[in-house]
Amino acid sequence: MKPTITLDQAKKQIDTYLADILTKLPVKPTATSGSFSDLECDHNDAGPHGRKETSRGYDFGDVPLANKTEATDAFRTFLTGEGFQPVPEGAGSHSEWVRLKNPKDNFLAVFDGTSGASHNLSLTVVSPCVWPDGNPPT
Secondary structure: OOOOOOHHHHHHHHHHHHHHHHHHOOOOOOEEOOOOEEEEHHHOOOOOOOOEEEEEEEEEEOOOHHHHHHHHHHHHHHHHHOOOEEOOOOOOOOOOEEEEEOOOOOOEEEEEOOOOOOOOEEEEEEOOOEOOOOOOOO
């Protein structure tokens, strides 16, 4: 088991990614998701127990389709330019989101509600699984 960044460092990186992404979007958020959502990693990976992932994001409300399309293109262009790569969609996934992951640090950025059928556009950044204090238990 290897050390990771701390949960606090992950939260700071999320805020940096969110701030950078927001400067590139032609739409502005109507609300933030507020505090970070910290979850145990066991629910979605087979790694050692005790690690957590955290996330935070913004809602943009009901954005007209033309603005969603422009915002989605800006999101994708900016993040792929920063080295993020598309996450392959599995069976049962929906087409209303764009998911991009940074292979250097495994942070995931999700732009959800991008189709005309959705009534809410949102942006979330999720950390990889980390040890809360950066070190695995001894």
